[in-house]
Amino acid sequence: MISKRIQAVQPAATLAMSRMAKDMQAQGIDVINLGVGESDFQTPDNITQAAIKAIENHQTSFYTPTSGLNALKSAIVSQVKTRYAADILIDNVTVTTGAKLSLFALMQVLLNPGDNVVSAAPLWVSYVEQIKLASGKLHAIIPNNPELKLTREDLDAFPEQIKLIIVNSPNNPTGQVYSKAEIMAILEWAEAHETYVILDEIYGQLVYNGTTFTSGLQIQSLENSRMIIVDGVSKAYAMTGWRIGWTLASSEIIKGMNKLLDHMTSNPTAVAQYAAIEALLGDQSTVETMRLAFEQRLNKTFDALNSVPGLQVAVKPQGAFYLFPKVDNSIMLAAGVNNTNDLSMKLLQEAHVALPAGEGFSMPGYLRMGYAKDQAVLNEAVQRLTNFFQQYK
Numbered sequence: 001m002i003s004k005r006i007q008a009v010q011p012a013a014t015l016a017m018s019r020m021a022k023d024m025q026a027q028g029i030d031v032i033n034l035g036v037g038e039s040d041f042q043t044p045d046n047i048t049q050a051a052i053k054a055i056e057n058h059q060t061s062f063y064t065p066t067s068g069l070n071a072l073k074s075a076i077v078s079q080v081k082t083r084y085a086a087d088i089l090i091d092n093v094t095v096t097t098g099a100k101l102s103l104f105a106l107m108q109v110l111l112n113p114g115d116n117v118v119s120a121a122p123l124w125v126s127y128v129e130q131i132k133l134a135s136g137k138l139h140a141i142i143p144n145n146p147e148l149k150l151t152r153e154d155l156d157a158f159p160e161q162i163k164l165i166i167v168n169s170p171n172n173p174t175g176q177v178y179s180k181a182e183i184m185a186i187l188e189w190a191e192a193h194e195t196y197v198i199l200d201e202i203y204g205q206l207v208y209n210g211t212t213f214t215s216g217l218q219i220q221s222l223e224n225s226r227m228i229i230v231d232g233v234s235k236a237y238a239m240t241g242w243r244i245g246w247t248l249a250s251s252e253i254i255k256g257m258n259k260l261l262d263h264m265t266s267n268p269t270a271v272a273q274y275a276a277i278e279a280l281l282g283d284q285s286t287v288e289t290m291r292l293a294f295e296q297r298l299n300k301t302f303d304a305l306n307s308v309p310g311l312q313v314a315v316k317p318q319g320a321f322y323l324f325p326k327v328d329n330s331i332m333l334a335a336g337v338n339n340t341n342d343l344s345m346k347l348l349q350e351a352h353v354a355l356p357a358g359e360g361f362s363m364p365g366y367l368r369m370g371y372a373k374d375q376a377v378l379n380e381a382v383q384r385l386t387n388f389f390q391q392y393k
């Protein structure tokens with residue numbers, strides 16, 4: 001039998017939904033897959049070329065340092081300086097096989113069995129299982145504000161010592177962005193309570209309609225601090241498949257992660273690291289082109305989705321590339337389903353649209369729609385949803 005540890009883990013709801021959609025597509029069914037968080041853009045050519053050059057130069061037969069090539073860590077340090085006017089050292093950086101592995105390793109490095117981890121609900125599916133695998137205790141708090149952002153009051157109300165707070169801004173799935181004052185309040189609270197804070201900033205470059213993104217690096221330095229930043233190239237550079245992310249933290253935390261990563265991956269793929277160097281140091285105009293496209297899709301799709309009977313996105317997203325509509329209870333009853341998990345299966349089977357349910361994000365009653373897709377595909381998806389829900393109005 002497989003271990004109890006793994007028996008307790010749930011597959012990622014987003015990937016599971018996407019797998020089902022792909023299976024149906026393989027059977028010739030025209031399914032629109034809005035299940036998974038990947039950009040529909042291709043990786044920009046300059047980045048791909050850098051990887052091809054690395055292969056041609058035979059940069060493939062060695063282990064890189066566990067924490068990543070010095071050239072990549074330097075590129076990260078210099079991007080942090082350019083973007084946030086913050087000074088960090090190479091020892092504050094470790095590069096991982098996607099931001100996902102950064103987060104996984106951080107849970108292992110920070111948590112002892114039973115340690116309390118607090119995050120706002122809804123929250124990204126993988127935090128839940130990563131915390132479980134580190135024997136931590138997740139408390140997904142539903143904040144008392146329409147943007148569903150974690151506040152100082154939520155933290156004050158928590159009755160026990162909190163080991164770790166996770167804040168994801170821009171947020172997957174709500175798209176909400178924390179202001180500088182909101183991030184500052186959480187960091188100050190954490191400092192006073194000897195609590196670690198992971199700021200998952202993977203969507204930091206994808207903010208829209210004049211929204212300002214604030215990084216923790218603009219507020220606090222890393223050394224001697226409990227603030228940890230997670231970022232990567234997956235989302236802003238359309239590089240999901242390359243699997244390069246990183247953690248920025250005090251050198252003590254970074255050393256702890258490297259010890260673990262020594263035995264896990266040795267290092268992220270060398271060729272992908274060369275691609276990431278070009279992403280960070282090369283032409284940045286493609287990031288803006290993609291950001292603008294996402295902004296237009298958000299603006300169109302937000303209004304369209306809100307006109308679907310029974311679906312409502314109360315607060316317009318400011319970043320990332322997801323809409324997280326609440327589903328009207330009465331329409332669920334009329335459709336003969338008990339929860340959004342069942343609804344999302346019915347939508348897949350009958351409307352041929354793959355939207356993961358809120359349950360996976362610790363927030364039943366909602367669906368998540370990724371809008372990193374062509375506008376024509378998004379329009380068709382909204383049309384299918386309208387046709388489906390109209391039957392139960």
Ligand code: PMP
Nearest residue numbers: 037098099100124172232234245
């Ligand atoms: N954090 C959040 C909130 C995400 O949505 C994702 C990707 N879906 C990640 C981290 C992981 O990104 P990566 O592809 O770099 O592993």
